[in-house]
Amino acid sequence: MREVYLDHAATTPPYPEVLKALQESYATIYGNASSLHATGQKARRALEKAREDIAKLIDAEPEEVYITSGGTESDNIALFGTEALYPGQPMITSLIEHEAVLESAKALESKGHPVRFLPVDTNGVVDLNALKAYLEEKPFLVSVMAANNEIGTVQPVKEIAKLAHERGALVHTDAVQAVGKIPINVRELGVDMLSASAHKFYGPKGIGFFYLRKGVKVLPIVQGGGHERGLRSGTENVPGAIAMALALKISTRLFTRTHYRYERWTAQILSKCGEIGGFRLNGHPQQRVPGLLSLSFKRINGEALMELLDMNGVAVSTASACQSHSAKRGYSHVIQSLGIDEEYANGTIRVSLGVENVQEEVDFFCEILKKCVLQLRGYRNGQ
């Protein structure tokens, strides 16, 4: 059976060049970057080169980039690494964050930090008036994601950072769904901290980075040998860092070409949805990550649609990958926050295109999607 992978917001297949770099570096740059002998120093140089490359791609200084195990760890460093410095002070985040931020924020709440959750409009954009009001409470931190993992809405991070800084708060952005997909420039955004994860931009899993603006103080959340300038102890994953830097370089180079393709395919998919009828596209119509589509179909169940598509060889998801094994409702907290009609919300799937997709796969998906939605509606109506 044909297999069409359209779940790139969950994870991406590494670029062939990345796999090659990973294999080669595991074989030849196996030293411990903290060892003082030549083998160790070779690994150190490779690690620092990867750090420099990553820094350049996001307009940071190399010493502002810390290698971590991925998005979840970077998000945890941002919240738990700062909270102890501001005991009892509130923090602000949004209702539609990834669990890595949401659950961390809830944990901070239990440690005595009041947490304010920003609502979003029907397009999933955070409410800046609510932000202004909550900023009056003198929070120590504002953490708002750069792009949402379920609906693709890109947040006005630059504006958020400006408002937060005027009130003396630190600013963190979970940019896991933005880095490698849209241009990200930390200086322009004006954030103090940023999280990224390599497996979302065709790099390996289990590696990511944390940007920390020079001069901003963050405490380590794990204790150990003081690697990564004391912020992130643990023997450095040098091959992973090399592969991540390469993946980011390639993704950045491919922006224009992939965006053009994704736009064309998005129009094709939406036109097919129009043919099917009774659907809505969630998220902001323009301010969105290219290629990530959250589609809600009236009168069907999103999970049933996802399963039927899977049986037909097409991989999509209902919510974020992390939620699919713990979904408590028929739909996610993100979809719920948009305030859309339940008869649509229940029938939501996320389709996320990737660089390896080809026209025939999109054609195939469109046909199968129509067949599956109509089949589910037919069953429902007892036809």
Ligand SMILES: Cc1ncc(COP(=O)(O)O)c(C=O)c1O
């Ligand atoms: C917005 C967002 N933040 C954080 C994460 C977690 O990243 P990782 O899988 O690298 O831990 C994800 C992954 O789905 C994500 O989409």
